[in-house]
Amino acid sequence: MSRPTVNDIAREAGVSLATVDRVLNARPGVRAKTVSAVQDAVARLGYVRDMAAANLARQRRYRMVAALPDGDSQFVETLAEALTEAAQSAVTARMELEITRYPAEDAHALAALLGRMAPQDVAGVAVMAPETPVLRDAIRGLKSKGIPVIALASDLPSTERDHFVGIDSRAAGRTAAVLMGRFAGAASGQILAVAQSMQLRDAIERRRGFDEVMLADFPGLEVLPTLETHGSDATLRAVVTEALRHARDVRGIYLLGAGHRALAATLADLGLTGRFVVIGHELTPHTRRALLAGHIDAIITQNLGHLARSTLRVLRAKADHAPIDEAQEQLRVEIVLRENLPPDQ
Amino acid sequence: MSRPTVNDIAREAGVSLATVDRVLNARPGVRAKTVSAVQDAVARLGYVRDMAAANLARQRRYRMVAALPDGDSQFVETLAEALTEAAQSAVTARMELEITRYPAEDAHALAALLGRMAPQDVAGVAVMAPETPVLRDAIRGLKSKGIPVIALASDLPSTERDHFVGIDSRAAGRTAAVLMGRFAGAASGQILAVAQSMQLRDAIERRRGFDEVMLADFPGLEVLPTLETHGSDATLRAVVTEALRHARDVRGIYLLGAGHRALAATLADLGLTGRFVVIGHELTPHTRRALLAGHIDAIITQNLGHLARSTLRVLRAKADHAPIDEAQEQLRVEIVLRENLPPDQ
DNA sequence: AGATTTATGAGGTACGCACCTCATTTCGCG
């Protein structure tokens, strides 16, 4: 009736509790034959370890670290908040999460930070950073110490990261494109693409997905070369103003990265508010307000709460050398309009 | 350093462990002054009960029941699957979920089912059913026995249900409307609305939200009176064919309930596939295929995995008389297009 | 003040599991 316990397994397998324990925890000193006898009993009874009791007994604490770039990015702030919140409900699972900031763009500082970590006090690390050779080496160093590493929000595929938690940027770009094409509702015209920098993997991937769909499904709409703002509002204003002067039939603006506020201000000053379909990424307080104000038509985003919880689950699984339920960790590409904007908090 | 335990509380409050236990578990026989002394200590030390250990010791099992309508609804099937899956990972939390089916449309059968439940073997009930006086009484009965009840997917606001788990149908309808209006991309025309029955609260609410947005933002588009199919494919075919004959400028079809397959077949037979914007609700294997095939342009849905997990969390909280984290239980109105269709499973 | 009720303390057992020690059995091998 009730769930079988280790004692039931011992009885069923005809061995002692000590042996069951040795097998379950992969401790040495058990003959192969005995191991399989125990495993058979486990399978037969459908035993599942009571993780709560196991953790209680194990008395182990998991100190995880998340390394996020410093700076004033709303996305990073929102992500940090989500992580903090997720960490709170993870205390019951004996997990703690320390959120560390490193100077953005400073790969060496990040590498130094990661280099200082020791397996005895860090059970796993989540890193959000652009891919650089320096970081690649730092991650290799962590791995060689036996510390699991996962990439957060932005993937690091060429490194030895154990996992990536975040959405597929290309799929996000494709989704943005469908909405752009259908909302624009025009057979022809031009689309402005604006990004912080086309060096960032996310922006590249989004643009790629965007182009794929635009070319295939909305061939009449021409997506102009990506304008780069380098994180400066002034630059954004300048390049967008310039682009709008030249391109006379612009139907939409695709914001691959940040800059929603600067764009809204620029369009307002040009008296063009509401004239284009504007589609952006990531739901933050800024983009939320922009959606409500009608300055943005749609936001393609991921649920940061899920992302945060997934991060902790994956870190934990990696620390325990346990398998990951890929299906559960799959994050959806979400579409947010004013009408389905989730309530704040 | 580590989390404080009940022993720390006892020491801090200057009382014995037994008294701390009495206070924490709201057992009688403690003076008000002592109670607050303990509570102060809890607050001072920031004690949080180790739920894992508590449940282990409590040795309590939570048997929950979900009552779903019988029949061949894909939505109900998918929901049942999600509940089953969520229940599997809830065994660690000592919860079991029994999914019971009752004859759809038979409020008395459901009421009888609920009436048989006793507090000693049922810790909480989730009900998905239309609101009827019979059900209202049955829920009142459960509540008087001390069994918490929550409404699943479809709300029962006029009953004494403890909670509703599901999305706001009106918001879902509003979202459908924005997409319809923008995808249709026409200043004028007509929209067909098709529902199983306009007796169902969900359909009414969706239609209300849909109308609100259409009237306000797309005044040129006229939403025709809802066609009712009563769950019959033949009826759907008949009423839609008839409606399309009369209305000459139809731009879109809004499916408030089930019937995606019948609609696709009907449109195919009329040679009208792809001529209208089709928007529906709830992601199921059927609607997934329809999206992929291009028979549907968008699906407004809720994440059934979240719904299922939320259901269990809320039931548990209610059974424990614990507070609910409203923010976490908030389900989002999700928009699914072909491009952001989540991978199957 | 004495009797009675009410609060509190002390201490134990259990939950399912991890992890330890030490004795005993079984195995492999020369």
Added chain:
DNA sequence: CGCGAAATGAGGTGCGTACCTCATAAATCT
């Protein structure tokens, strides 16, 4: 066959909490 090594058993302790009993202390009433 005998020996050392490897495998296994028996039994204990502790994790943080619930819940129980019984004794004792304190408050309350007459």
